[in-house]
Amino acid sequence: MTDQTVSPFADIRQLASSPPQPGPTPALEQGGRLAEIAAWLTAWTGKTPPAVNRPVVALYAGARQGVGPRGWARERLEAIAAGGATVSRLAGVQGAGLEAFDLAIDRPSPDMVSKASMSEKEAAATMAFGMEALAKQPDLLIPGVIAAEPARTAAAVCLALFGGEASDWSSDPEPVAAAVARAREEGMGDDPLEILRQLGGRETAAVAGAILAARVQKTPVLLDGYAACAAAAIVQAVEPTAIDHCLAAHVSPARGHAKLLEKLGKQPLLSLGAEDEEGVGGVSALALVKLACEAR
Secondary structure: OOOOOOOOOHHHHHHHHOOOOOOOOOOOOOOHHHHHHHHHHHHHHOOOOOOOOOEEEEEEEOOEOOOOOOOHHHHHHHHHHOOOOHHHHHHHHHOOEEEEEEOOOOOOEOOOOOOOOOOHHHHHHHHHHHHHHHOOOOOEEEEEEEOOOHHHHHHHHHHHHHOOOHHHHOOOHHHHHHHHHHHHHOOOOOOHHHHHHHHOOHHHHHHHHHHHHHHHOOOOEEEOHHHHHHHHHHHHHHOOOOOOOEEEOEOOOOOOHHHHHHHHOOOOOEOOOOOOOOOHHHHHHHHHHHHHHHOO
């Protein structure tokens, strides 16, 4: 008897399979990187001259059992909502909308060392939830995460996707190596969505969903930090052209981030020397993107 069960990831794969193409890229006369940014915006938005009028920072809050202080993600969410976080102030200065999404942080996902992070159904549903950031039709999206020790999750995803040693991707390699070994023993294989399910946090899945939805809507994306770039790596592994609409906002000092950007073929716009994953790098790069619109 043939198994007629449809994977919860089927719709995600279908969405990624034939993404729309950008418009023509304007010829670059001069201006270096600023001109490249302006041309990128024009190609994806169709605006000539390029402009950013409705940027949105979308932050996804996730929690894991045994990782970080208890209640940490809740405290960060409240600080951002109250306007007391750095990203809140920077978004205000840049005229960017700021949305923070609670991914059931009071019900933490399992520690990836001991158990898969999500079921297929939960991972697919969380990706779909992440797509809600496009509901307000931003003309530029900056997805990021609110999570304790997000570099650990990012490193595990990268180790599973690209191989190498855990120490290539993380300054705390033991739990990263243990998580990937556990997942491989459970038959994880090379399927990027299975890697996401096994090792990614809910925040990873939500950012991946937001990136994919932005690709379908031809909305430019600035990737914020190691965690967001790891989510982008999942999307690229599903469909190699699915992150063509993304630029890397910055490179952080987190071990593995620069290596990941090389794998993705993304040159960072900034190097701030900060590991903050809460949209700070993305909003800082937004200022450069706006300058590029004026320097055309």
